[in-house]
Amino acid sequence: MKNIKMNHQQQGFTLIELMIVVAIIGILAAIAIPQYQDYIARTQVNRVYSEISALKTAAEELAMRGETPGNAASLGFTDSNLMGSAPSISGGGSSTLTIQADLGDEAATAITGASVSISRTTSGLWTCNVGKGSAPEWDGSYVPVGCN
Numbered sequence: 001m002k003n004i005k006m007n008h009q010q011q012g013f014t015l016i017e018l019m020i021v022v023a024i025i026g027i028l029a030a031i032a033i034p035q036y037q038d039y040i041a042r043t044q045v046n047r048v049y050s051e052i053s054a055l056k057t058a059a060e061e062l063a064m065r066g067e068t069p070g071n072a073a074s075l076g077f078t079d080s081n082l083m084g085s086a087p088s089i090s091g092g093g094s095s096t097l098t099i100q101a102d103l104g105d106e107a108a109t110a111i112t113g114a115s116v117s118i119s120r121t122t123s124g125l126w127t128c129n130v131g132k133g134s135a136p137e138w139d140g141s142y143v144p145v146g147c148n
Contacts, residue, residue, distance in 0.1 A: 038139065041108040044082055045142045048116045049128065051080050052087050052101050056118065056126060059097055063120065068092035072099070081106045096121055102133065110137035116147075 013021075058075040062068065069075050072086040079086075084104025091097045100117035113134030119127050128147035132138040 037108065037110065038141070041110045041139070042142050044103070044107050045111055045114070045116065045130065046144045048080065048082050048101050048103060048107075049118075049130075049144045049147065051077075051082075052099050052116060052118055055087070055099055056120070059092070059099065059120060060124075063092065063097065063124075069097070075099075083107075091119075094122060103135070110139070111135050111142060114138060114142075 055072065055075040055077055059069055062075075069089050069092055071089055075089070077086055080101075082103055082105060083101045085102070087099050087101040089097070089099055097120040098117055099119075100115055102115045103111050103113065113132075113136070115131045115133050117129050117131070119129070121127075128144065130143045130147045
């Protein structure tokens with residue numbers, strides 16, 4: 001019998017290879033995290049716009065009957081974790097009806113304090129307006145398509 005000598009080399013990554021991987025991950029994270037936060041802020045503003053837009057049908061019905069909505073609950077609004085409180089309702093009947101929501105509670109820091117409002121003119125035209133308010137890091141890209 002021959003004695004077979006096996007040569008086992010240590011396998012694994014070297015320290016420099018691991019440091020390169022960590023550096024690459026750090027660079028990717030530095031780019032991705034701010035982009036993700038912008039995406040979250042944009043989608044939250046769009047969600048609030050959608051939530052108050054859902055009240056338009058009930059507001060239209062009341063307007064057709066010549067009535068003025070008292071509050072958001074009378075239009076069917078239940079609750080949202082992105083708004084500091086229920087949307088405010090102003091006007092109606094023979095004047096412009098405005099439904100306004102202020103972002104707060106669990107909204108992203110960049111948009112907390114901003115407001116989204118939709119208004120119905122007496123002729124029945126709906127418009128949307130998004131205001132920066134006291135939002136600390138507001139960016140114009142957060143505004144939903146079709147809003148000012």
